[in-house]
Amino acid sequence: MVLALDASEFSLQVRSADRDPDEIAELTRNLREQILLTEVESVRPLATATAAGAKSGASATVGALVIAVAPVLVATVADVLASWLRRQQVDVEIEVDGERWTGSVTPAQRDEMVTAILRRLHAARE
Structure with missing residues (x-):
């Protein structure tokens, strides 16, 4: 049996109807730090294009992260997400x-999370 070790990316969104953007950003930074304790390749804010004429070419979406992870580590990442x-x-x-x-x-639900992440990773490879 051969395991795919190549990292692929998936994104996640931290949401809360009762929190302001600064609180969501802080929660997201905390989650990012927790994920980085695993063996993922990278965890970065999701960049979005800004409007034409804006000073910067991209900005981060509040609460959104892009995680590059090998499929064999998805269960570990799901455990971190569930614990967080x-x-x-x-x-x-x-x-x-x-x-x-x-x-x-x-x-x-943790198994559903693993399935959703693997589905996203599989779609990214196609």
């Missing part, structure tokens, strides 16, 4: 590939 969510207020959620999780993530 357990320590947040109930209004904080993570979205990956259209699926959202919040609060105490059950083992079944």
